[in-house]
Amino acid sequence: MTKLLRAPAMACLARTLLTLPFWVSGVSKLLFFDAGVVEMARAGLEPAVAFNIATIVVQLAGSALIILDRGAWLGAGALGSFTALTILLVHRFWAIADEPFRTIALHVSTEHLGLIGGLLCVAVLAVRQEQPDRARHKPPAHGRPEVRR
Template identity: 40%
Template sequence: MPLVIAKMLESNSLWFIARLLVLVLFISSGLAKVLNYENSLAEMRAAGLNPDWFFNIASAAVMLIGSVFVLLNRLLWLATGALAVFLFLTIVIVHTFWSYTGEHAQIAMFWAIEHIAVIGGLMAVAIAGHFRRLYFALKTQK
């Protein structure tokens, strides 16, 4: 690997940008739940979640607090795990493609596949964070 690429991959700036890009989904959705509260309540009711206000606040809190922890590179395993569980539950509760037919099933399946891909990205962030910590600890010991 060229040295310039290695230095870029080791850079804290690129590490922050990578985490931020993985979190765009959560930050935008969490803010939408806070800033467009009535619409978010309607989404919760449409998904059959009652009380709607509780699930809306809980969803926004998990997405925004989890994102802050990931951006701060703190308790990365816990924050990425919480966001991944949130996405998994969203698939099981909201994007139940197996219970629909036609176009509705296809759209729900696309959302589920997207969520699964993001879960993989969250796992990669947790793994990369762990190995970055080990790498820099070893590098400072030399």
């Protein structure tokens, strides 16, 4: 099983699946631009055209950086920040009085927090992967060889 998890194809699949909600949304907003503008206006985000364009750029560029594993930490940070902002601007469950809309927004917000956690894992792993190998094998300060367990 660990051999399968170490396979580069598995890592690419994981990155692609994690970013699926973003690139599907970005492609949809690009192909059906007017519908994306209406969605932004309905959420109170004006100017709606500019918000739709910014959303497309962040979702597609962030996803590409993660999937291609090039600056994945940057893509994860952009998508994580974007997702946190959607909770604050769109899925404001604390400001919704009517049920079931309040509960639905709460569930969407908690799912978004889970997605942010996954993106944070991508950023942490990407930064660790970029560290030079010598930093991981630095001799201990006391001069004795390190015992690996």
